Amino acid sequence: MRRRNSILALAVLPLLASCSVFPGWGDPEVDHVTLSEPAESLDVPANVGSVGWTWSSPEETGIQHVSPISYGLVVSISDGVVGVSGGTGEELWRYRRLGERLTGASVTPDGETVAVSYSAHDGEAEGEEEPHPLHEVVLLDSSTGDIKGTQTVEFANMPFADSGVSSYASGDEQLGVLSNSSRIIYRGDGRGEGEIVSLGLEDDEELWSVTPAQSGGSERMFFVARSSVVSRGVLVTSSNFVDESVLEPGGLSGTKNHTLALIGIDVETGSELWRHEIEANEGIDLTPFKLGVAHGSGMVAAVASGYGYREEFLLDPTTGEVLTDAEFFTGEDDAVVGILEEAIVSARGVSDGDEYEYSYSDLSGEVQHAVTVPAPLGRGKDIFILAMEGSVAWLDVNEQAADGLSWGPAQLVVTDWDDGESRVIDLGIEVQRSPNEDESLGGSSALTPTPKSMALVPGALVVTEGLDGEDNEPSRRLVGLVP
Numbered sequence: 001m002r003r004r005n006s007i008l009a010l011a012v013l014p015l016l017a018s019c020s021v022f023p024g025w026g027d028p029e030v031d032h033v034t035l036s037e038p039a040e041s042l043d044v045p046a047n048v049g050s051v052g053w054t055w056s057s058p059e060e061t062g063i064q065h066v067s068p069i070s071y072g073l074v075v076s077i078s079d080g081v082v083g084v085s086g087g088t089g090e091e092l093w094r095y096r097r098l099g100e101r102l103t104g105a106s107v108t109p110d111g112e113t114v115a116v117s118y119s120a121h122d123g124e125a126e127g128e129e130e131p132h133p134l135h136e137v138v139l140l141d142s143s144t145g146d147i148k149g150t151q152t153v154e155f156a157n158m159p160f161a162d163s164g165v166s167s168y169a170s171g172d173e174q175l176g177v178l179s180n181s182s183r184i185i186y187r188g189d190g191r192g193e194g195e196i197v198s199l200g201l202e203d204d205e206e207l208w209s210v211t212p213a214q215s216g217g218s219e220r221m222f223f224v225a226r227s228s229v230v231s232r233g234v235l236v237t238s239s240n241f242v243d244e245s246v247l248e249p250g251g252l253s254g255t256k257n258h259t260l261a262l263i264g265i266d267v268e269t270g271s272e273l274w275r276h277e278i279e280a281n282e283g284i285d286l287t288p289f290k291l292g293v294a295h296g297s298g299m300v301a302a303v304a305s306g307y308g309y310r311e312e313f314l315l316d317p318t319t320g321e322v323l324t325d326a327e328f329f330t331g332e333d334d335a336v337v338g339i340l341e342e343a344i345v346s347a348r349g350v351s352d353g354d355e356y357e358y359s360y361s362d363l364s365g366e367v368q369h370a371v372t373v374p375a376p377l378g379r380g381k382d383i384f385i386l387a388m389e390g391s392v393a394w395l396d397v398n399e400q401a402a403d404g405l406s407w408g409p410a411q412l413v414v415t416d417w418d419d420g421e422s423r424v425i426d427l428g429i430e431v432q433r434s435p436n437e438d439e440s441l442g443g444s445s446a447l448t449p450t451p452k453s454m455a456l457v458p459g460a461l462v463v464t465e466g467l468d469g470e471d472n473e474p475s476r477r478l479v480g481l482v483p
Contacts, residue, residue, distance in 0.1 A: 038143035047390035052482030053089025062474025086459020093145025156185035208270030274320025292447030296341030326365030338387025383438035
């Protein structure tokens with residue numbers, strides 16, 4: 001079913017699409033609306049000045065996540081996904097299964113494919129066994145919403161998170177880390193060791209598998225993958241090499257010799273391209289390296305910090321080359337709040353904590369811009385912050401009471417890099433969250449986790465309504481701030 005340009009077609013098409021499969025026939029009721037032509041690409045804004053639009057999810061759904069694509073955003077909601085223009089907030093296409101719960105949604109690094117999944121249990125298992133964790137995956141063209149393919153797959157119980165590209169987290173069962181043409185999982189052998197496996201995104205065919213070995217190690221060491229991201233066709237994996245003693249009762253406790261490894265793997269062939277290793281003698285860290293990606297340039301930042309070592313890398317993922325000798329992430333005072341295309345944005349407290357200074361540094365470490373803002377009581381210096389090329393934005397949740405049980409409409413405080421001037425933009429939605437509890441996406445595995453309620457996408461800076469869950473009311477509204 002195709003989208004039409006006339007107002008009449010816009011009114012009739014959703015009804016026709018939602019009736020294309022009737023409920024009660026053994027299949028889900030699918031509400032699928034597509035575009036006849038791809039939407040025009042937009043630029044990511046360097047600055048924002050006003051609220052340009054407000055978008056609401058369908059009744060009885062809640063917003064789960066926002067992912068950038070070339071013309072705006074894909075919104076994951078309770079039962080599907082919706083493509084929305086970043087410039088106008090107009091809904092361009094949608095894929096929903098009414099009455100079903102979305103179990104996963106991710107976007108490929110090139111932004112061209114959206115993968116959504118739903119439970120595909122085909123009946124009860126015999127005896128008391130649980131049914132296999134099967135999921136039906138639907139691949140959608142992000143530019144039109146057209147279906148590119150479907151398949152039924154078994155999700156992986158992965159110890160590493162896909163914070164670089166994922167738009168939805170489904171507990172321990174995950175679709176995997178997506179490349180442009182594959183999903184990459186970690187498959188364990190039940191005894192601690194495992195392998196990285198690439199499966200075709202369209203057919204689930206195994207493309208390659210690899211178990212890296214410790215460099216020059218004579219002792220038997222297990223490879224254990226942790227957090228991973230994909231950038232510029234390379235899987236960057238944060239991992240450990242640990243000895244067999246970890247398999248013994250209590251084996252993870254206490255000080256142990258082990259190796260932290262940051263490994264770059266070609267997503268097409270599975271060939272190892274480069275690695276950086278750090279020898280450690282302490283408790284085993286479940287997050288060996290914290291990772292971050294500059295989505296404009298694709299450069300990868302990684303930081304390892306523990307007793308006796310503290311190293312950071314800002315590197316080209318295709319070669320593993322370290323791009324700078326400057327230290328951005330391991331300083332005592334500054335906290336990195338953004339990785340831009342060719343710059344790092346950091347925050348630190350000044351004036352005995354009464355103010356915060358935000359600095360914009362090039363890759364050599366030279367500060368290009370610095371601005372100072374007040375530090376209201378209860379505000380953290382490095383949360384609810386989103387950095388742009390022309391400004392830095394802080395989301396004021398506008399807490400109304402000391403007990404944290406009352407909020408006014410949220411405000412966005414935008415401070416320009418060039419002159420340090422700030423402006424306050426009323427958003428018209430509430431973000432009911434403590435000023436010191438951003439609940440950023442990516443968790444401890446992400447170097448600069450994305451604020452949960454904020455996303456920078458082509459066309460707009462998007463803020464998501466955040467309700468506290470009273471009366472089971474889901475968060476349903478997005479506000480788009482435009483230049």
